[in-house]
Amino acid sequence: xxxxxxxxxxxxxxxxxxxxxxxxxxxxxxxxxxxxxxxxxxxxxxxxxxxxxxxxxxxxxxxxxxxxxxxxxxxxxxxxxxxxxxxxxxxxxxxxxxxxxxxxxxxxxxxxxxxxxxxxxxxxxxxxxx
Amino acid sequence: xxxxxxxxxxxxxxxxxxxxxxxxxxxxxxxxxxxxxxxxxxxxxxxxxxxxxxxx
Numbered sequence: 001x002x003x004x005x006x007x008x009x010x011x012x013x014x015x016x017x018x019x020x021x022x023x024x025x026x027x028x029x030x031x032x033x034x035x036x037x038x039x040x041x042x043x044x045x046x047x048x049x050x051x052x053x054x055x056x057x058x059x060x061x062x063x064x065x066x067x068x069x070x071x072x073x074x075x076x077x078x079x080x081x082x083x084x085x086x087x088x089x090x091x092x093x094x095x096x097x098x099x100x101x102x103x104x105x106x107x108x109x110x111x112x113x114x115x116x117x118x119x120x121x122x123x124x125x126x127x128x129x130x
Numbered sequence: 131x132x133x134x135x136x137x138x139x140x141x142x143x144x145x146x147x148x149x150x151x152x153x154x155x156x157x158x159x160x161x162x163x164x165x166x167x168x169x170x171x172x173x174x175x176x177x178x179x180x181x182x183x184x185x186x
Binding site for chain 2: 001002004005
């Protein structure tokens with residue numbers, strides 16, 4: 001739907017910007033490192049570079065259940081084996097990927113049956129108030 | 131040259147509906163405000179908001 005509102009020259013300009021971004025990532029970013037830790041899939045997914053997502057821990061809220069946290073690591077073209085090796089090494093010394101939250105506790109059948117009636121007849125209300 | 135005023139949401143909606151109509155897309159097939167729970171089809175309002183965000 002959104003593509004209907006993109007003109008041809010805008011599309012071509014976007015394609016050229018993608019190539020420029022890819023050149024900068026490959027030439028500048030990866031000249032200094034092997035993989036890149038990211039907070040989101042953009043822009044590696046836009047330029048077609050491989051990424052891998054994996055859990056790195058859990059939140060520590062004041063109330064409510066702890067929720068899983070993850071991150072994304074991106075790599076060079078066709079370097080999926082390197083990404084898998086990096087995450088494999090991380091998971092060999094951590095256990096976030098093995099932890100599961102406790103199943104939520106369902107109320108007992110007796111407790112469900114004993115739940116208060118939501119509507120009282122006038123007679124029931126009078127009897128309850130006596 | 132004077133700055134071009136930013137179009138309002140209502141003006142954008144008129145243009146979006148016209149452009150879709152030219153392309154043969156009739157968004158009147160969608161419910162005005164409710165998402166279809168069975169098919170997941172968006173409402174007209176949600177579709178227009180999505181395209182407005184894209185254009186912005």
